[in-house]
Amino acid sequence: MKPVEIKKDIYWVGMVNFASHNFHGYAISPRGTTYNCYVVKDEKNVLFDTVQADHSEDMLARLRQVIEPEKIDYIVINHVELDHAGALAEMVEVCKPEKIFCSPMGLKSMASYFDISGWPVQAVKTGEVLNIGKRNIHFVETRMLHWPDSMFSYIPEDKLLISNDAFGQNIASYCRFAHEIDEKEALTNFIEEYYFNIVLPFSSQVLKTLDLVTELKLDIDMIAPDHGVIFKGQKDVGFILNKYREMAEQKPRKKALIFYDTMWRSTETLANYIGCGLDQVGVPYRVMYLKNHHHSQIMTELAKCSAIIPGSPTHNNGIMPLVAGVLTYMKGLRPQNLVGGAFGSYGWSGESTRDLTGWLDAMKVEQPAEPVKCLFRPTKADLEAAENLGRKVGEALIAKCEK
Ligand SMILES: Cc1cc2nc3c(=O)[nH]c(=O)nc-3n(C[C@H](O)[C@H](O)[C@H](O)COP(=O)(O)O)c2cc1C
Ligand SMILES: [Fe+2]
Ligand SMILES: [Fe+2]
Structure with a gap:
């Protein structure tokens, strides 16, 4: 799988796992899964999230096609669960980043999983903004969506929301975008599968987050989750936001x-x-x-x-x-x-x-x-x-x- 430029100078460098039908040891994922991570090239080059430790070689090979890892200045970890942070120690070693950003709660879990003494880690809260040159990264904590440390990274200049686990689906596919998947109905099933097996208990948090997105007037024309396909354009972004509201509201379904x-x-x-x-x-x-x-x-x-x-x-x-x-x-x-x-x-x-x-x-x-x-x-x-x-x-x- 090649890296994919999802916006100008922003690349998908994740890992598509066709083989694993076991999701985190508690659910099955009959269509495999995807761990997405993204690189933004600017005055400061930023890597958003990593993959599971056992796929770090694969990810690194893809990253190298876009940028020399040593040129990564910042690593943002939106959620310290091992499907996204598993390869972090190796990436820190290879990239030698100037800074690693995570939420304040993320700092605790990062210290629990890794020996972070000597790592240039900095906690960021909702409202904090990091300038990387032409772009600014806005951090939005999304506590308990679905772990205490989860957060979003939003880049207004690209109208891009990197949403970590939220809006994900377990699909291994050659497609990187929702509109490329020919089976639209199947995509809805995968969105529901993911929501009802992972996000459902945090539905009130989902509703608050959707309200926050409106309140903060986040102008979004792309949602890039850390699992599955990316929602590109107003139509697909609107579709996934509405679908999340519908699932979170749990209105009666006649079946x-x-x-x-x-x-x-x-x-x-x-x-x-x-x-x-x-x-x-x-x-x-x-x-x-x-x-x-x-x-x-x-x-x-x-x-x-x-x-x-x-x-x-x-x-x-x-x-x-x-x-x-x-x-x-x-x-x-x-x-x-x-x-x-x-x-x-x-x-x-x-x-x-x-x-x-x-x-x-x-x-x-x-x-x-x-x-x-x-x-x-x-x-x-x-x-x-x-x-x-x-x-x-x-x-x-x-x-x-x-x-
Ligand atoms: C290993 C075993 C343990 C059972 N334990 C109980 C029991 O504790 N109390 C009871 O009322 N019936 C018990 N039964 C009887 C079953 O509930 C009964 O055979 C029932 O009709 C089985 O329903 P099924 O045809 O849907 O399997 C047991 C049956 C088996 C084979
Ligand atoms: Fe997670
Ligand atoms: Fe995840």
């Missing part, structure tokens, strides 16, 4: 998500009848068997759904581990404004629906019907109860959407 695990398929039968009930009231739905889907795929589907209906047979007086895993993951991501219900088969003690209801309560999910449980194989009455659960959740969802 239901049924997910379950099963041993002998009784719980699965209930899942399918719940689907029939949803169908009867005109609510689209998706059924996901957890042995076929990773927990991050469940969250990605939640981007399109505001009803969750988890199912599990009772297993050793509780729920099955994959269901517990998804619910643990989902609760941590703090989805809002959901309706739902629980279901499952049991053999003697039958604790699963009680436990599932507990998880729904913990996520403040509105539950318009009693959970559906059946002894071993569902009877006709159990199947009717399952259909009824689907209808009731569907009706509650429609009411939520029409509010």
